[in-house]
Amino acid sequence: MNQSDEHTNRQWRLRSRPVGMVRTSDFECVEEPLPALGDNQVLVRNLYLAFEPAMRGWLNDVKSYVPPVGIGEVMRASSVGQVIESRHPSYAVGDLVSGMLGWQEYALADGEPGPMGRLATVPDGIAPEVMLSALGGTGLTAYFGMTDIGEVREGDTVLVSGAAGATGSVAAQIARLRGAERVVGIAGGPEKCQWLTEQAGLDAAIDYKSENLARRLRDELPHGASLFFDNVGGPILDEALLNMAQGGRVVLCGGISGYNEEELPPGPRNYMQIVIRRLTVRGFILIDHFKDAGRALGDLSGWLSEGQLAVATDVQEGFENTPQTLLRLFEGKNLGKQLLKLADPPIPR
Amino acid sequence: MNQSDEHTNRQWRLRSRPVGMVRTSDFECVEEPLPALGDNQVLVRNLYLAFEPAMRGWLNDVKSYVPPVGIGEVMRASSVGQVIESRHPSYAVGDLVSGMLGWQEYALADGEPGPMGRLATVPDGIAPEVMLSALGGTGLTAYFGMTDIGEVREGDTVLVSGAAGATGSVAAQIARLRGAERVVGIAGGPEKCQWLTEQAGLDAAIDYKSENLARRLRDELPHGASLFFDNVGGPILDEALLNMAQGGRVVLCGGISGYNEEELPPGPRNYMQIVIRRLTVRGFILIDHFKDAGRALGDLSGWLSEGQLAVATDVQEGFENTPQTLLRLFEGKNLGKQLLKLADPPIPR
Numbered sequence: 001m002n003q004s005d006e007h008t009n010r011q012w013r014l015r016s017r018p019v020g021m022v023r024t025s026d027f028e029c030v031e032e033p034l035p036a037l038g039d040n041q042v043l044v045r046n047l048y049l050a051f052e053p054a055m056r057g058w059l060n061d062v063k064s065y066v067p068p069v070g071i072g073e074v075m076r077a078s079s080v081g082q083v084i085e086s087r088h089p090s091y092a093v094g095d096l097v098s099g100m101l102g103w104q105e106y107a108l109a110d111g112e113p114g115p116m117g118r119l120a121t122v123p124d125g126i127a128p129e130v131m132l133s134a135l136g137g138t139g140l141t142a143y144f145g146m147t148d149i150g151e152v153r154e155g156d157t158v159l160v161s162g163a164a165g166a167t168g169s170v171a172a173q174i175a176r177l178r179g180a181e182r183v184v185g186i187a188g189g190p191e192k193c194q195w196l197t198e199q200a201g202l203d204a205a206i207d208y209k210s211e212n213l214a215r216r217l218r219d220e221l222p223h224g225a226s227l228f229f230d231n232v233g234g235p236i237l238d239e240a241l242l243n244m245a246q247g248g249r250v251v252l253c254g255g256i257s258g259y260n261e262e263e264l265p266p267g268p269r270n271y272m273q274i275v276i277r278r279l280t281v282r283g284f285i286l287i288d289h290f291k292d293a294g295r296a297l298g299d300l301s302g303w304l305s306e307g308q309l310a311v312a313t314d315v316q317e318g319f320e321n322t323p324q325t326l327l328r329l330f331e332g333k334n335l336g337k338q339l340l341k342l343a344d345p346p347i348p349r
Numbered sequence: 350m351n352q353s354d355e356h357t358n359r360q361w362r363l364r365s366r367p368v369g370m371v372r373t374s375d376f377e378c379v380e381e382p383l384p385a386l387g388d389n390q391v392l393v394r395n396l397y398l399a400f401e402p403a404m405r406g407w408l409n410d411v412k413s414y415v416p417p418v419g420i421g422e423v424m425r426a427s428s429v430g431q432v433i434e435s436r437h438p439s440y441a442v443g444d445l446v447s448g449m450l451g452w453q454e455y456a457l458a459d460g461e462p463g464p465m466g467r468l469a470t471v472p473d474g475i476a477p478e479v480m481l482s483a484l485g486g487t488g489l490t491a492y493f494g495m496t497d498i499g500e501v502r503e504g505d506t507v508l509v510s511g512a513a514g515a516t517g518s519v520a521a522q523i524a525r526l527r528g529a530e531r532v533v534g535i536a537g538g539p540e541k542c543q544w545l546t547e548q549a550g551l552d553a554a555i556d557y558k559s560e561n562l563a564r565r566l567r568d569e570l571p572h573g574a575s576l577f578f579d580n581v582g583g584p585i586l587d588e589a590l591l592n593m594a595q596g597g598r599v600v601l602c603g604g605i606s607g608y609n610e611e612e613l614p615p616g617p618r619n620y621m622q623i624v625i626r627r628l629t630v631r632g633f634i635l636i637d638h639f640k641d642a643g644r645a646l647g648d649l650s651g652w653l654s655e656g657q658l659a660v661a662t663d664v665q666e667g668f669e670n671t672p673q674t675l676l677r678l679f680e681g682k683n684l685g686k687q688l689l690k691l692a693d694p695p696i697p698r
Binding site: 064065233238252253254255258264265266267268269270271272273274275276277278279280281282283284285288 | 413414582587601602603604607613614615616617618619620621622623624625626627628629630631632633634637
C-alpha cells in the first residue's frame, strides 16, 4: 500500500515572523508532492493538530529552550495521526501515533527522537483528543509543574491562573487529587468558571473579565495561597503576589498575557513581595522532565480511568483553519485543550 | 551613678511619611528629659548608629514583615552603645551592647526581645563597627541569603549586585570562602570596584555607572551565573536574568533601586527568563533566621579572626547628621556599612 503517490501534501509554513499579535497572514499554505519513504521511516496522516501558547514563542527569532521555527519551515506542532505506510519495524499501518509532526496533512517520521521527544504509539482505548491534552504536552506540563516543581501537598491552598486552559485545568485538578485543602482557579468568562467548579471540582473560580479580581482573591484566599501556578503573567500575576501566604511557592509555567506584545511588557510590579513574603518562585520547561514521563503518564492515566480527571477540549475542524485555530488561544476562546480535527482515520481499525 | 539626671536626650522622630525620595525634613530632632529607670532596665548611651536600605520600607504605611515606624516615633535603627546605668542583672555599667535602640542619644532597654531581636552584649575584642556590619543585621542577612537560601556550593559562578554595600560585600566574600569558582560583583564607581577586587578578593567587579553592563556581564559570565544575589532590582536585575545559567538560583535580598520611587516601578521585564532558564528565585527576611544566628556568628567570627573577611565601613559623625547619613545609602555614597559615630564610650573600659 503506497498512498503517497495518490496524495499531495498541504503544509502551513511560516511566511514571516509576527510582530505583536500573530496573524493568519504570517503563515502560508503550500502544496507539495509527498516525499518517498526511506528505510525506517513511516508516513503518517495527521488526524488532529494540537495548539498551545508556547507556539507563539517559537515564532520569535530568539534563543530559547527550542530553536525558533525558520522562515519557510512547516510550523512545529504536536499531533496525532495514523500510520498509512511503514518501513519501520516498530510501526504498523493503521497505528495511531503522536509526535511533533507539524502543521501538515501528511508527515514523514523516522522514529528518531525529535526536539520534543520520540514518536509515540497511542495506547489502545485512548482517544486522540485525550492523547493530545491530558496525556500530551500540556497534561505533562501540568503534572510536573504541580508535583515536581510546585511540590503540591496535602493541606495546600492552591491558586491556578489560566485555570480553564489545557495546562491549568489539569494542574488545578492534580492539586485537588493530591490533597490540596482548597483549589481556586482564575479564568475568563462564566462558561469557563462554571466548568471549573461543576466539572473539574474546584472550590471556587474567579472570572477576571467580569469580577473584581483583587477583592475576589482576598475573599477566596483569606490566609493567602500556599501555592500559585501561573500560566498568564501580567496583572493577574501581580494580584496573585499580593495574595500569597508567607513562605508560599509560585510555579511559573507560562505568561500568555505577554506573548503577543510587540515589546516585552513590564514585569511583575509586586515582585518585591517575593522578599516580603519569603516566596520561592520556580520556572520549568517540560523537556527537562521527559525522563520521568512514565510516572506522569501512569498517574494521569490512572486518574482518567477512574473518572477523577475531567478533560475539556475545543475541537475546530478543517486544515484550512489551522492558523485561525492558533489565534483562538490568544483570544481566550478555548475551554480546555485547543485542537483541530483534520480527518477521520483513513484506515479502519 | 545616675547620669540620667544630668542629661537631656535628643531623638530623631518621624515627622511625615516620605513620598518618593526620603528627605531630611521627614524627620525632626526633639529634646526630652531622660525617663527614669525601672526594674530590669538599662540606660544605654548610643555610640554608633547603623543604617540600611530596608529602613526606607519601614517609613511606608504598609503591612510588611515589621510594622511601619509611626509618625512621632523615634526612628527605628540598630546601634551599639554603652550601658551607663543598669538595673538588669545581665548588664553592667560600662558594657557595650547592641540592639534596635533607634535614632537617639540615649535609650532605655529592658532586655526583652524587641521586634528585631534581643539586646546583645558586644563580645570582647569586637569593634562596634564590626558588630554593626559583618556581625550585625547586614552580615547575618548576607550569611543566610548566601548559605541557607542560595545554598552556595563549590564550583558555583556567583554574581552579586550592590556588591560594595554592607550586605553585598559580605555575601560576595562568603561565596568565595565557600568555594565558588568565580565571584563577580556589580557596584557603582571605580573606588568600590577596586575595593572588591583588591580587598574583598572578587574575581571581577563591574562598574555599572561607567561600563556597558550587558557586555561586561556576557564577558565575565560566558556560561552564565549559577547563583545571583540581588540587592538592587531594576535594570541590573533585568540584565542579570539574561545572564543566568540554566537551572540557576536567584536570591532576592532587596531592591534598593525602587525603594524611593513614588509609585512602584515596573517589575523585571525579563522575568520570563525564570521559565526559559528554569531558575529558582527565593526571597527571605532575616528575622526568620534568628534561631540560627549562633551558627552564622560562629562562621563569620571565624573568618574575621582569620583575616579572611574584609570589612568596609563608611563612618560619618555627629548626631545632627543622622537623617543625612540615611540618605547616603540611596545616593550610593557608602562603600561598605554606613555608620554614624555619636560618641566615644563615656565610661572607661
